[in-house]
Amino acid sequence: MAEPTAGTDRSLTRNQGEVLSALKGADKPLTAYDILGLPKIRKAGLKAPLTIYRALDKLMDQGLVHRIESLNAFVHCDHGPHDHATGFLICSDCGRTLEVHLDDCEDHLAGRAREQGFAVDAVKVEMTGRCPDCAARQAAQAATS
Amino acid sequence: MAEPTAGTDRSLTRNQGEVLSALKGADKPLTAYDILGLPKIRKAGLKAPLTIYRALDKLMDQGLVHRIESLNAFVHCDHGPHDHATGFLICSDCGRTLEVHLDDCEDHLAGRAREQGFAVDAVKVEMTGRCPDCAARQAAQAATS
């Protein structure tokens, strides 16, 4: 094997491709069991949870998929390959998420950790709230009442 | 009831007190089932998962306990009642965690969200790495070999 460096797009296996495609086709994060339940996935012959989890693990290794901890769900990465960490905005109303770059904020956070003698490997940021669409809808409903 | 404002220390029920005490006595985050398995907890008569989860929910409402999403575990809050968000440093070696204030970094993150039209309710930050003790131990072992 060409021993790809982290993040390289080594060609995907069939299972990995199916799972990635499923996530790309979704408009919000899917749990492993959500994916498992998709007709396309069943038709492709993927029928055990472990099959899904294994594919997800590899996709995450390659940075093509992220895990949203607070949802136990997975989402396709819509950024290019990124070295610095990203955060997620999670709409508690519609369930959709938005990935945002952290840039210098990551350094800020890691610095706070270093003050404590802590060597940081990975930073995860998840913010819950309302997306523009849902916020607008709520405002409209409030005006009506 | 005195209708306490968020974060006030309304007196705890027996179950809540037992669970909080268990978390205070631990040196790292415990899962609900970790708590359920503690002799003290069993002796106190708490024996169903739901009993633990209910107590944890109330304790989190009061800001006395935090949930670590990436561990599915819970930890006693060792800060005073805090309005701004906090983050957690998680040692991937020993499993211990350290709570850190986010202060202005929270504003920074929320600002990033607002740029996207997103109204943020809550910010969760979890950083994985090695704590000072484990980093030192690793360094010592590396020197020996």
Added chain:
DNA sequence: GCGGATAATGTTATTATATAACGTTTAAGG
């Protein structure tokens, strides 16, 4: 192409985490 190594997959069972449903008890307030 052959042979050995490595990675991916299939299959079944099991563990771990969390909630639903429903009835009972407890505590507060008029």
Added chain:
DNA sequence: CCTTAAACGTTATATAATAACATTATCCGC
């Protein structure tokens, strides 16, 4: 005392993730 809401007990169930082990596919040097 009576009402009401919160907390609790109990059982069953839903959801999320991994263990164990056999099998197949792929890569690579020969």
